[in-house]
Amino acid sequence: MPAVTTWNIDPAHSSLLFVARHMVVARVHGRFERITGTLKVDPEQPAQGEVEVSADTASIYTGSPERDTHLRSADFLDAENAPKLTFRSTKVEPTGGSGFRLLGELTIRNVSHPVVFEARHTATSRDPWGNTRLIYTARATISRSDYGIRWNKSLDNGGWLVGEKVDVELDIQAVPAPA
Template structure:
């Protein structure tokens, strides 16, 4: 294969997250609006270039009050920082169809280098002849690294919201003509 441009199919893709709540459970949610510019040979992702944009206001935890609080200045302050971005800088093959993708994450006006474990799930043509490729990934970031420090102490000890966020990606991309 050769390097080509790929576009995310948002109807067959997702970005989900989870965070500890009250130190005993996990709250899960998703970002419903995102896009990416991907230049890649799916059979050799080490040469790929990935620019990912997430509309932070599209956060969805299935609770409108919580979602509005997350959009506020206590957390994402979406009026001033509407987008989470990722730009790849290094991709290392770690196993068959497995890669560590490192790049700069910018969130809440702060940029840090992060690494995500990505799996190439396969490639094929849909019923209309369009070339598709699938990827899944997982990574963890600390929200405090991005100035997201809102919290509340619990009377039993500990805090209301954990610092570590687990991100899970499932992406179906279409090869551009």
Template sequence: MNWLIDSVHTHVGFSVKHMMVTTVRGQFKSYRGDVRLDPKDFTRSTFAGEIDVASIETGNADRDAHLRTNDFFDVQNHPKITFKSTSIEAKGDSEYVVHGDLQIRGVTQPVALEVEYLGTSKNPYGKTVAGVSVRGTINRKDFGVSFNALLETGGVAVGEKVKLELDVEAVLDEEAVTATNGAATATA
């Protein structure tokens, strides 16, 4: 079944260590995805997504502008981050590992993301919604995001490990369901 990402109730975020003593959190405000969710057998689901890197927001305009430069994401040459699932394995009742290909700055690497499937429900408007919580960690240097500055104490200004944090609500695409059911009826 096709599902549409509800951007009002979805968060696409990340966090990274700064100066070895604190954590900077950020998010991307513009993204889209292709969610084909099988609520009866989550391992048969597929996910693909695309993030507009220029939409990065960390709460500091100067830092956001720097992150868009060639030092980090190089938005001019690599405006999108993409992900496409390749397989899903069950870990528990509602816990899964989604394997897929993540591309940042034109570099594609396999990743494994921890996913909690939160189930489905009807929203106040009568629409069927589903939720997933996604967590994972990547090394930014694996994707060519290697800018850093050494500190006098021997550490680095920006950590290499980046935690990915996505909370996604998707709405069942009723039109696609109706069209599919109509096509099935017409050919039956």
């Protein structure tokens, strides 16, 4: 019977993404270019276990250098004083099949709040070199003001430049940690 083992997130094949509303109707997509993390899981029961993910806030990328610089500033992520964004799971609740809720603490700008990711184990697979990979997706919606991110500008139509809600998505490939 397999036991709980430690798996490392493969940063070259994993992503931490976000989507925020811009000017009420448009959506801006971004990602953190540098992420790390571990999973502690029994490969025979991949919807159970623990996860820890960390991203360098200075590695934010949206395709606009000016916007990325602003997002790194104290108006948003304050990368100089809060260099890491982290998520640590505290509980897993199976929802049927390969789905589960991943409950934990999300820390942004050194402020932590509970968050629930709707998650799924999408596959256990072998890569072309024979290495086993666990593959997961997880999504949550957060309120940016919960983390002290309040910068905004009002629009002539009565809306706001940046939406309050931000969708966060993890796409994870994990490989066994070296023994």
